[in-house]
Each structure stands twice: as structure tokens, then as C-alpha cells.
Amino acid sequence: MTHQPLQSEVTHHYLRPKKKFPNVWCAGCGNGIVMGALIRAIDKLGLDKNDVAVISGIGCSSRMPVYLDFNTLHTTHGRALAFATGVKIAKPQMKVIVITGDGDALAIGGNHFIHACRRNIDITAVLINNKIYGMTGGQFAPTTPGGMIATTAPHGNYEKQFDVVKLAIGAGASYVARGTVYHVTQLEKLITGGLRKKGFALIDAFSNCHTYYGRMNREGDAVAMIRWFKKHAMPVEAAARIPPEKLKDKFITGLIHETDATEFCEEYHWLVDRLSGKEAEK
Amino acid sequence: MTMQKAIVKMLQGNEACVYGALYAGVEFFAGYPITPSTEIAEGMARELPRRGGKFIQMEDEIGSIAAVIGAANAGCKAMTATSGPGFSLMQENIGYAYMTETPCVIINVQRGGPSTGLPTKIAQSDTMQARWGTHGDYTAIAVAPSSARECFSETVRAFNLSERFRTPVIVLTDEVLGHMREIMTIPQAGELRVVDRVRPDVPHEWYRHFEITPSFVSPMASFGEGYRYNVSGLTHDQDGFPTAIPEEIKTKLDKLRLKIERYIDEITSFRTEMMDDAHVAVISYGSVARAAYQAVRMARERRIKVGAIQPFTIWPLGEIRLRELLIPIKKVIVAELNMGQLVHEIRRVAPRHTEVFSLNRYDGEVMTPHQILDKIREVL
Known part of the structure; x- marks a missing residue:
């Protein structure tokens, strides 16, 4: 009988355990859960560690690459997708993953985000969305719902x-x-x-920041906040069968949108091929 | 041996930069349109795909320099080109390149400022920004050509220096230089030296991306080669992991300084003219140097013992060599197209007995030989 590795052994294989642990995240933070899911996804696909680049910006989420045993680039605030674009174009054979947060990707990095989507460049972006700036101490983010409390919205968020x-x-x-x-x-x-998808993929991963968001808005500890996700998540398939008024306090989960469009690097490769063919004819 | 036919071209400074970069082996260009540098991006968009290189027009200058740094870490010789406002936008990530010791080349075709300033007019007002543009302590390298031919050779040298020292290198040109057309002979393959970064020769598990070596320059592996290192803009240890240990912080910052300061003689380069018996010298760089040479010849016709010094490397200036040049000089004029930037460095470097004068123009026009000649006669 062959030895089936335990899940923890699999995870361990993709970490830099001797170098960087313990991590910087608060006890109960969802970032570790997302990291575990990412590792298992990479393991399931059997990707070679040498062929994976993980790139991040600034924030709690963006500390993740340091712990991961891949080619890792921890960049400046909001710019991860632009750095990743350079890596991907330079080495299209590599699997390029971006770890970002809601403030990182949508506020300071909003421009790079929309253009990475537009180019449909083959990057997988995992956006850890905790509706707040955690690393700087709980300021409101572009994802903070109206009325919620943050250190820079002490009277309630009016955005x-x-x-x-x-x-x-x-x-x-x-x-x-x-x-x-x-x-x-x-x-x-x-x-x-x-x-697996050839093209730009976004996974919006709802996570808990009980240290700031939860505490300031009386949403409880990590467990209470994660339970909230359980109660309010509505799978996209189920949502299609339910009248819209019943979806008021729910959010949609699952694969919400998928299309097939030409990918940036592929398109560029065709251009290079076409030009070299032309040169040969001359 | 077969003689290759010399290729003579009529080129803009901007186009010469493109050909220089291609000669140096550029593989990746990311940029954003901005006057007066756009011809460089246009040239790259035309030439790179033909040669299997990579070109991308990014959404802004911040993204451009970010993509360049990403590509450089993936193993490419990478560059961007911009002008004042774009150069300002790039500063944060240029700092990231200093910190992460990523080789890349940034061409700044200078225009008038501050702010949007004078998109189509000349200035040299980013001289100090090329040295102190981003926050924090670091040592910058910036080179400055003064003709189409030098736009070519200084771009090659910028790539060589960036690869050699694992650091971003800035090429400071200007609007007039960028758009002026001159005849030049394209150097043949092998005529100019082309340097590639030193690669690691150790097993993967021994590799340290920021290793302290005797020369302070670390060999550089690329993403996807099996080394799996971490790169961070946070102050880091030799493995690239963030650190808060005082000794490691100091070691890192010293490394950034020493890897360049130790090789100043290799990095700096001057052209001097008629300095042998001169009592007065004109120091200038870029397109002003052209007027300076003319002014010096005109002054010599009037039997004024004046010479010209043109630094090709603006940062670091090479103070020991420059001080030697200035020892016999009683009066030195620093001519520049700004309100006085390089002059501060010259004042710092000049021997005590050398009086330093500043000649400035900042109305969007070129410095004329007559202006410099008038100043020479005034200080006599």
C-alpha cells in the first residue's frame, strides 16, 4: 500500500516553513484559509513549483507570497498586477498568480486592475476582500458598505x-x-x-477582519464573522431560481462569469509569428 | 575576416536611443505615451516584435516601470522611456528597483517643468530628480548623452552599468536632443562592449538573491529557473525576506551604496576639450555641452584660455577625478538649462581656490554659444 500524504504534509511542501513562520496575521485571520485553498489548488493541478510566480502588492493579504515556496515578488501598493504583467509577458510559460486585497486592487491599484481585465492576460488574481484596510489599522476601503464604522469613518461610512x-x-x-x-x-x-482558465481570472474571496472591521462594527470574533458568510452566501445557481427580493441580504458566490476570449500573450505570440513569416518572404 | 558594410543613418536622438537599446540586447519595453519621448516607444513597438522581443503599452507610467521590473526579474533586459511628469510618477517603483537591485534602464527625455510645464520645450530640470527622485537612501547612476551618436552609445552603456551593478540606470536626454536629427554610423556588432548580468553558479538551495559578495554585487537568477527566491521592497536580508534587525538593515543599505561607490572610476566618464592650459572651465552636460564646445572655440579665437568639461555620467559625478581636473582652474562656469542644479554638486567638489559661477537658462530655449561666451568674458 502506498502512503497517502496527509493534507498538512501537502501544504507543508509548498511553504517556506524554516524561514518565515510564524506569520504576521492575527489569530483567526482568513488569509491563512485562502492560502491553504490556493496551495491545494496548485497541488491538484500538479504545477511545478519552479513554474509558479506569486506576486502581491501591499497589505495583510500581500504578505502571503513570503510564506510560499515559489518565485515570489512582494511589490508596491496597488501595482502587483502591473508587475505580474511584466513577468507574464517575459515568461508566458509561467503560471502567474496575484494575491491582492480590496484596498490594494480597487483603490490605489484600480487602474491596473481594469486594464489587466481588459487585456485578458493569463493571470489568476485572488483578491482577499475583508472590506477594510487591515495593515494600517482599520480605515474604510472602497468595499466598506455604507454606514459601517472605520477609523477614518468614525461617524459611519458615507461612501x-x-x-x-x-x-x-x-x-x-x-x-x-x-x-x-x-x-x-x-x-x-x-x-x-x-x-486552469486561459485568460484573466478573478477570485473575489470574502474574508474576515475581526480585529478591526468586526470589532468596530460589533460583528463579533473570527468565528462569528465566518458564520455570517455561511448565513448570507447564496450560490449563483440557487440565486437564479429565487425572486430578487429574497436576495436582499445575500451575496452571490460561485463561478459568476466565464467566457472564452483571446489571451494577451497568445495574441502577441501570433504577432511575432506573423512578422517573422513576413520577414522570411522578403 | 569580412568587412561589414557600415550603416550610416540620419537619426533623431530618440531613435538613436532605440537602436542603442537594441544593440545592448533589450528584450522588453513597457511605456506610456508622453511628449517628447514618444518616438522611443514607437520605435520599440515597431522593432521589438520583429525580433521576438516584448513590447507593451501600459495604462500609465507607474504600470510601465512596474512591468519593466517584473520582466527584469523574469530575466529580460528591460527598459522604459518617459519625460518629466511620467518620471515623477515612476519614482516609487524606481525606488523599488534600487531596493530589489533590479537592473533596468529608464530614459528621461527632459522637458520644462514643474508639473505639466513645457511638453515641447527643452530643460535640464530633472538633474537632481535623477539622483534624489525617490524616497530613502540609495545611490543612483545617471548618464547623459549630447548627440545622436552618444544617445546610442550612452544607452548601451546604461544597459551595461545596470546589468553590471544590478541597479536601475537613468539616461537623461532632452527635448532638443531627442528630436534633432544627425548623421551617425551605427556601430557594428562587437564594436561596443555589451555586458550581461552575472548568473549564479551555485546549486539552487545555496542561492541567495541578495548575497553579500566581496564586490557587493550579487549574481542574479531569474524567475522560473529553479531558484525560487523572494523579492521584496521591504528592507530585507540576503535571502530577500523582510527584516527589522538593525545590523541587517544597515548591511543592506551599505550594500546599495558600496556596490556603486567602489566602482566610481569604472562608472564615471568625462570628455574634456582644451583644458591643458585653461584657467577658466565650462562644465555642462547634454545638449548644452554642444554650445559649450562652440563657445570655448570662440573664446580661444579671442585668446581666452578656457576649456570645457562634459561629464557623461552625471550621477555619481566622480568627484576625485573632477577635482583633479579643476586644480589648475581659477574660475568654473556651470552652464545648465535650469535654475542651478548640477552647480551645487560642482560647488561641493571644486577645490577651494576655484570660484564657481552658475549660468542658467530656463525659458524653454536652448543655451547658445554666445550666451556662454558672454559669461566667460563676464567672469574673467
Whole structure:
């Protein structure tokens, strides 16, 4: 009988355990759950560690690459997708993954985000969405719902909230999904699907920041916040059968949008081929 | 041995930069349109795909330099080109390149500022920004050509220096240089030296991306080669992992400085003219140097003992060599198209007995030989 490796052994294989642990995240943070799901997705696809590049910006989520035993690039705030674009074009054979947060991708990095979607470049972006700036201590983000408390919205947030899924679809991403840190198996599947997809894939991963968001808004500890995801998540298939008024306090999860469009690097490769063919004819 | 036929071309400075970069082996260009640098992006868009290289027009200058750094870490010789406003936008990520010791080349075709300033007019007002543009302590390298021929050779040298020292290198040209057309002979393959970054020769598990070596320059592996290192803009240890240990922080910052300061003689380069018996010298760079040479010849006709010094490397300036040049000089004029930037460095470097004068123009027009000649006669 062959030895079936334990899940923890599999995870361990993809970490830099001797170098960087313990991690910087608060006890109960959802970032570790997303990291676990990402590792299992990569393992399931049997990707070679040397062929995977993980690139991040700045924030709690963006600390993830340091712990992962791949080619890792921890960049400047909001710019991860632009750095990743350079890596992907330079080495199209590599699997390029971006780990970002809601503030990182949607506020300071909003421009790079829409253009990465538009180019449909083969990058898988996992956006850990905790509706707040965690690393700087709890300021409101473009994803913070109206009325909620943050350190820079002490009287309640009076700004509108961003729906990243709609933005990504509108900008041209070919794979758009949403998961949560409660629905771990689904999250793993969604990331796997994103990694398989040729083109720009976005996985909006709802996560908990009980340290700031939860505490300031009296949403409880990590467990209570993760339970909230369980209660309010509505799979996209089920949502289609339910009248819209019943979806008021729900959010949609699952693979929300998928299309087949030509991918940037492929298109560029064809151009190079076409030009070299032309030169040969001369 | 077969003699290759010399290729003579009529080129803009911007086009010469393109051909220089191609000569140096550029494989990746990311940029964003901005006057007066756009011809460089246009040239790259035309030439790179033909040669199997990569070109991308990014959504802004911030993204351009980010993509360049990403590609450089994936193993490419990579560059971008811009002008004042774009150069300002790039500063944060240029700092990231200093910190992560990523080789890349940034061409800044200078125009008038501040702000949007004068898109179609000349200035040299980014001289200091090329040295101190991004926040933090670091040592910058910036080179400055003064003709189409030098746009070619200095771009090659910029790539060589960036690969040699694992650092971003800035090429400072200007609007007039970028758009002026001159006849030049394209150097043949092998005529100019082309340097590639040093690759690691150790097993994967021994590799340290920021290893402290005797020369302070670390060999560089690329993504996807099996080394699996971490790169971070956070102050890091030799393995690239963020650190808060005082000794490691100091070691890292010293490395950034020493890897360049130790090789100043290799990095700096001057052209001097009629300096042998001169009592007065004109120091200038870029297109102003052209006017300076003419002014010096005109002054010599009037029996004024004046010479010209043109630094090709603006940063680091090479203070020991420059001070030697200035020892016999009583009066030095620093001519530049700004309100006085390089002059501060010259004041710092000049021997005590050398009086330093500043000649400035900042109305969007070129410095004329007559202006410089008038100043020479004024200081006599």
C-alpha cells in the first residue's frame, strides 16, 4: 500500500516553513484559509513549483507570497498586477498568480486592475476582500458598505461600495468568481478553475477582519464573522431560481462569469509569428 | 575576416536611443505615451516584435516601470522611456528597483517643468530628480548623452552599468536632443562592449538573491529557473525576506551604496576639450555641452584660455577625478538649462581656490554659444 500524504504534509511542501513562520496575521485571520485553498489548488493541478510566480502588492493579504515556496515578488501598493504583467509577458510559460486585497486592487491599484481585465492576460488574481484596510489599522476601503464604522469613518461610512465582480466582468475578465473563507472547498475549486482558465481570472474571496472591521462594527470574533458568510452566501445557481427580493441580504458566490476570449500573450505570440513569416518572404 | 558594410543613418536622438537599446540586447519595453519621448516607444513597438522581443503599452507610467521590473526579474533586459511628469510618477517603483537591485534602464527625455510645464520645450530640470527622485537612501547612476551618436552609445552603456551593478540606470536626454536629427554610423556588432548580468553558479538551495559578495554585487537568477527566491521592497536580508534587525538593515543599505561607490572610476566618464592650459572651465552636460564646445572655440579665437568639461555620467559625478581636473582652474562656469542644479554638486567638489559661477537658462530655449561666451568674458 502506498502512503497517502496527509493534507498538512501537502501544504507543508509548498511553504517556506524554516524561514518565515510564524506569520504576521492575527489569530483567526482568513488569509491563512485562502492560502491553504490556493496551495491545494496548485497541488491538484500538479504545477511545478519552479513554474509558479506569486506576486502581491501591499497589505495583510500581500504578505502571503513570503510564506510560499515559489518565485515570489512582494511589490508596491496597488501595482502587483502591473508587475505580474511584466513577468507574464517575459515568461508566458509561467503560471502567474496575484494575491491582492480590496484596498490594494480597487483603490490605489484600480487602474491596473481594469486594464489587466481588459487585456485578458493569463493571470489568476485572488483578491482577499475583508472590506477594510487591515495593515494600517482599520480605515474604510472602497468595499466598506455604507454606514459601517472605520477609523477614518468614525461617524459611519458615507461612501458607496464597490462590487468587484461587476467591475471585472465589465472590464473584460474571462473568469470571475466569488468565494468565502467559510466555503473552503468551493474556494479551492474556484481557484483551481481560475488557474486552469486561459485568460484573466478573478477570485473575489470574502474574508474576515475581526480585529478591526468586526470589532468596530460589533460583528463579533473570527468565528462569528465566518458564520455570517455561511448565513448570507447564496450560490449563483440557487440565486437564479429565487425572486430578487429574497436576495436582499445575500451575496452571490460561485463561478459568476466565464467566457472564452483571446489571451494577451497568445495574441502577441501570433504577432511575432506573423512578422517573422513576413520577414522570411522578403 | 569580412568587412561589414557600415550603416550610416540620419537619426533623431530618440531613435538613436532605440537602436542603442537594441544593440545592448533589450528584450522588453513597457511605456506610456508622453511628449517628447514618444518616438522611443514607437520605435520599440515597431522593432521589438520583429525580433521576438516584448513590447507593451501600459495604462500609465507607474504600470510601465512596474512591468519593466517584473520582466527584469523574469530575466529580460528591460527598459522604459518617459519625460518629466511620467518620471515623477515612476519614482516609487524606481525606488523599488534600487531596493530589489533590479537592473533596468529608464530614459528621461527632459522637458520644462514643474508639473505639466513645457511638453515641447527643452530643460535640464530633472538633474537632481535623477539622483534624489525617490524616497530613502540609495545611490543612483545617471548618464547623459549630447548627440545622436552618444544617445546610442550612452544607452548601451546604461544597459551595461545596470546589468553590471544590478541597479536601475537613468539616461537623461532632452527635448532638443531627442528630436534633432544627425548623421551617425551605427556601430557594428562587437564594436561596443555589451555586458550581461552575472548568473549564479551555485546549486539552487545555496542561492541567495541578495548575497553579500566581496564586490557587493550579487549574481542574479531569474524567475522560473529553479531558484525560487523572494523579492521584496521591504528592507530585507540576503535571502530577500523582510527584516527589522538593525545590523541587517544597515548591511543592506551599505550594500546599495558600496556596490556603486567602489566602482566610481569604472562608472564615471568625462570628455574634456582644451583644458591643458585653461584657467577658466565650462562644465555642462547634454545638449548644452554642444554650445559649450562652440563657445570655448570662440573664446580661444579671442585668446581666452578656457576649456570645457562634459561629464557623461552625471550621477555619481566622480568627484576625485573632477577635482583633479579643476586644480589648475581659477574660475568654473556651470552652464545648465535650469535654475542651478548640477552647480551645487560642482560647488561641493571644486577645490577651494576655484570660484564657481552658475549660468542658467530656463525659458524653454536652448543655451547658445554666445550666451556662454558672454559669461566667460563676464567672469574673467
